[in-house]
Amino acid sequence: MHPHRSRGERAGLTRAVVLDGAFDLLTTHPVETLSLRALARHLGVAPNALYSHITDKSDLIEGLLDHALAAVQSPPARTPPADALAAIMTSTYDVLLAHPALVPHYLARQGSRGPNATHLGTSMLGFLARADVRGDAAGEALRVLIVYTIGFAALTTSSAAEPRAPLSQEELRGNFHNGLRWLLDGITAHRGSAST
Amino acid sequence: MHPHRSRGERAGLTRAVVLDGAFDLLTTHPVETLSLRALARHLGVAPNALYSHITDKSDLIEGLLDHALAAVQSPPARTPPADALAAIMTSTYDVLLAHPALVPHYLARQGSRGPNATHLGTSMLGFLARADVRGDAAGEALRVLIVYTIGFAALTTSSAAEPRAPLSQEELRGNFHNGLRWLLDGITAHRGSAST
DNA sequence: ACCTGAACACCGTTCAAGT
DNA sequence: ACCTGAACACCGTTCAAGT
Numbered sequence: 001m002h003p004h005r006s007r008g009e010r011a012g013l014t015r016a017v018v019l020d021g022a023f024d025l026l027t028t029h030p031v032e033t034l035s036l037r038a039l040a041r042h043l044g045v046a047p048n049a050l051y052s053h054i055t056d057k058s059d060l061i062e063g064l065l066d067h068a069l070a071a072v073q074s075p076p077a078r079t080p081p082a083d084a085l086a087a088i089m090t091s092t093y094d095v096l097l098a099h100p101a102l103v104p105h106y107l108a109r110q111g112s113r114g115p116n117a118t119h120l121g122t123s124m125l126g127f128l129a130r131a132d133v134r135g136d137a138a139g140e141a142l143r144v145l146i147v148y149t150i151g152f153a154a155l156t157t158s159s160a161a162e163p164r165a166p167l168s169q170e171e172l173r174g175n176f177h178n179g180l181r182w183l184l185d186g187i188t189a190h191r192g193s194a195s196t
Numbered sequence: 197m198h199p200h201r202s203r204g205e206r207a208g209l210t211r212a213v214v215l216d217g218a219f220d221l222l223t224t225h226p227v228e229t230l231s232l233r234a235l236a237r238h239l240g241v242a243p244n245a246l247y248s249h250i251t252d253k254s255d256l257i258e259g260l261l262d263h264a265l266a267a268v269q270s271p272p273a274r275t276p277p278a279d280a281l282a283a284i285m286t287s288t289y290d291v292l293l294a295h296p297a298l299v300p301h302y303l304a305r306q307g308s309r310g311p312n313a314t315h316l317g318t319s320m321l322g323f324l325a326r327a328d329v330r331g332d333a334a335g336e337a338l339r340v341l342i343v344y345t346i347g348f349a350a351l352t353t354s355s356a357a358e359p360r361a362p363l364s365q366e367e368l369r370g371n372f373h374n375g376l377r378w379l380l381d382g383i384t385a386h387r388g389s390a391s392t
Numbered sequence: 393a394c395c396t397g398a399a400c401a402c403c404g405t406t407c408a409a410g411t
Numbered sequence: 412a413c414c415t416g417a418a419c420a421c422c423g424t425t426c427a428a429g430t
Contacts (some may be wrong), residue, residue: 109354143351147347253423
């Protein structure tokens, strides 16, 4: 199975190499769900060799999620708040669509752990504050925007997997955009009113 | 493994029995993901016996999704539209939380196939029309509401799985409610303006 | 038609080695 | 410390029987 290396030889694995390999596998074979064994095959190592660089499959997923979020574009600081938030969410939506296999995992972690996700969150809170949405309402608006964006990405990717899709990708993207506008209108209309 | 039955004896399985058994397993062991082998164990049959009553695992899931949606409460017909829509989505949210293992599967199918989901959809379209939201805008609003509700349910259930949850279930439910209001405000404010 | 036994091609993960 | 071999306890699904 792995004829190139004998018992003690190094394969040159690193956490970065493993992550890049997984990213490779995910982008070249977007349909199938990522498995550690397939990743090991892709890297030319035994399945359990991965455990020297990751603690777990969920640890790998975690790393991939944040790695992907690095591609999200942030608008200039003086962009009108609602437009800026729409731009960030739309960019996130596009990034998620590029990695369908990761989408189901995003909702679970709310995009909260990694540095890229954190940076994105604080950036969004900044724009929300500029729209006079602060405190509890800002935290709630943040979660609502994230849930909506990831949820719609999940809908879009699963719809893309079906052969006779009722809606095209363009229609779904337009639907996402309109819903995002409704949401931002609702959020900014009620600014400052944190409720319980 | 199955000492009670010899080679040709019937186990009394039916599609309904299989579905109920799966529902049983899902509600008594909400955490673990449903497997056909565990379901067969629960029913006291061999794993492949299920294939006489379901075509597939996804077929089983499909059946479960619609089966669960039967519990969603519909408000009286003359309820103010926005309140009615909020009530339907909140009831759906609660039903989804009762079956966490199903939540990841809901977004994929948009709740569109089964009779219960269809009925719910037409009911929602009725209330949307009463709020002067029709045509393309109504379809888009419908998808947005569904995506938001399932998405937030996914966030809530995954957050419940974590030991040290940053937010309580009550806080998340309040968050869901507020976001739903923002969304409905946005939807009804732009009534009639179908866009592309 | 309904069910079992056995098998196939997979999983994630662990444990005991080897260098 | 890094990797392999082998194994464990699982999966979904198929195929050939038996009644």
